[in-house]
C-alpha cells in the first residue's frame with residue numbers, strides 16, 4: 099500500500115462518537131488507518147505544554163494525540179471541523195475550531211485533512227463532508243464514496259447496537275470492526291444503579307474517566323449512560339428539563355439526565371465534566387437543580403490534568419456508600435413488622451404498599 103493512502107486518526111474527541119463510521123468508510127476505500135495510542139500521562143503533558151492552561155482537558159489530550167501520530171510518522175491527519183450536526187445544533191467553539199487550533203500550536207510539517215460539516219449555515223450534507231475528507235487521496239468518484247459511506251454506517255450501526263446492549267466501548271468496537279454483532283446477556287443483579295453523564299470523549303477515554311466503569315463494577319454498581327437510550331428518549335429528556343437543544347452534546351448530558359432523573363431504577367447520577375468547560379458548567383448546574391426536585395443524589399466530578407486517581411476513587415466510594423445506605427433506609431421504612439409476630443424468632447414481615 100502506498101504511503102499516500104494512509105490517514106492518521108487521533109484517539110480523542112470525535113473518535114469516541116464516530117470512529118466506527120470512519121473505520122468502515124476509509125477501509126472500504128483502501129485507505130489505511132493509523133490510530134494514536136491510548137491516552138497516557140505523557141499524552142496529557144505533551145498536549146498541555148502547547149496550549150494555554152485555561153484550555154479544557156479534552157483539547158489538551160487531543161493535541162497530545164496529534165503529537166503521538168506525528169511520532170509514528172503519519173503525514174496526513176484527519177482533523178474534521180464539525181461545526182453543526184443538525185439545523186441550529188452546534189458544537190462548542192473549541193471543537194469547531196480544532197483544525198485552526200492545531201495549525202497554530204503544532205508547528206510541524208504534516209497535512210491536516212480538515213473537512214467541514216456544517217448543517218446549519220451551509221446546510222451541508224454528509225456526502226459533501228466525506229467528499230472533502232477523501233479529496234487529498236485523489237478519490238472523487240461519487241459512487242465509490244457513497245458505497246464506502248454505506249460500509250461506514252454498517253459498522254457504526256452494529257457498534258451502536260452492542261454499546262446499547264451494555265457491551266463496553268472497546269469490546270463493541272472490536273466486534274464491529276470484525277463485522278460481528280455480539281449482544282451481552284448480563285443476568286447479574288446489582289443492588290445499586292447509577293447513570294453516568296459525560297461527553298463520550300470524557301467517558302470512554304479510560305485515562306480521563308479513570309476507568310470509572312470498572313471501578314463501579316467492583317463496587318457492585320450497575321451503570322447506565324446516554325448510549326442505552328433512544329434518540330426519542332433523549333429528546334423527551336431535554337424537554338422534561340425545560341431545555342432546548344442547542345449544543346451537539348446536549349443529548350448525552352441534559353437529555354440523558356432528563357430521562358434518568360425520572361427513572362425509579364436509577365439511584366444516583368454521576369456527571370464527569372472537564373474543568374473550565376463552558377457548556378458543561380451550564381448543563382451540570384441545570385442537572386443538579388433538577389436532581390434536587392427528584393430527590394436524586396448527584397456526584398459532580400470535574401477533571402483536569404492534575405486530577406489524582408486516589409481522590410477520584412474516594413469520592414466515588416463515598417457516593418456509592420451513601421446510595422447503599424439511602425437504599426437500605428428506604429427498604430426498612432417500607433417494612434411493617436406485625437404486632438402479633440414480634441415475639442417469634444422469625445417475625446413475619448411484609449412490604450407495605452405506601
Ligand code: SF4
Pocket residue numbers: 154155156157190191192193297372374375376377378
Ligand atoms: S464542550 Fe467543553 S470539554 Fe468539550 S471541547 Fe468544548 S469546552 Fe472542551
